[in-house]
Amino acid sequence: MVRSAVKVHLRTRPTAKFAEENLRLDAPQRSLSLAVKRREDFGVVNHQKAEFSFRFTGDVLHNASQEQVYATVGEEAVVAALDGYNSTVMAYGQTGAGKTFTMTGGQGSYQQRGLVPRAISDLFKRLS
Numbered sequence: 001m002v003r004s005a006v007k008v009h010l011r012t013r014p015t016a017k018f019a020e021e022n023l024r025l026d027a028p029q030r031s032l033s034l035a036v037k038r039r040e041d042f043g044v045v046n047h048q049k050a051e052f053s054f055r056f057t058g059d060v061l062h063n064a065s066q067e068q069v070y071a072t073v074g075e076e077a078v079v080a081a082l083d084g085y086n087s088t089v090m091a092y093g094q095t096g097a098g099k100t101f102t103m104t105g106g107q108g109s110y111q112q113r114g115l116v117p118r119a120i121s122d123l124f125k126r127l128s
Helices: 017-022 066-082 099-104 115-127
Strands: 010-012 023-026 031-035 051-055 060-062
Touching: 060 066, 066 115, 099 115
Parallel strands: 010 060
Antiparallel strands: 023 031, 031 051
């Protein structure tokens, strides 16, 4: 079975007023647009970009649980590794965006465990 080389998924979470006013998420089109207000102190000639658009090859996981994230991202990586393919999951984003929570999970409950503990558990289940 041939697998795609790279998939880019987007995980969002509830955010403050900034996101509600400046982000437009289009999950079916797998895209996100960010509108940034131009700064007035840049003067008359203002080449500051006002809008950024991003497209994703994978799923948009809006307010997804840890379980949903693993089912969408992690499980495929474990299955690919067991099929003999190299497999990597990487979290990228701004400081405080939730990368560590996504990868390792929270300490609050077993349900909050992240991709790494879920992948290890799944790997051992599949191997036994």
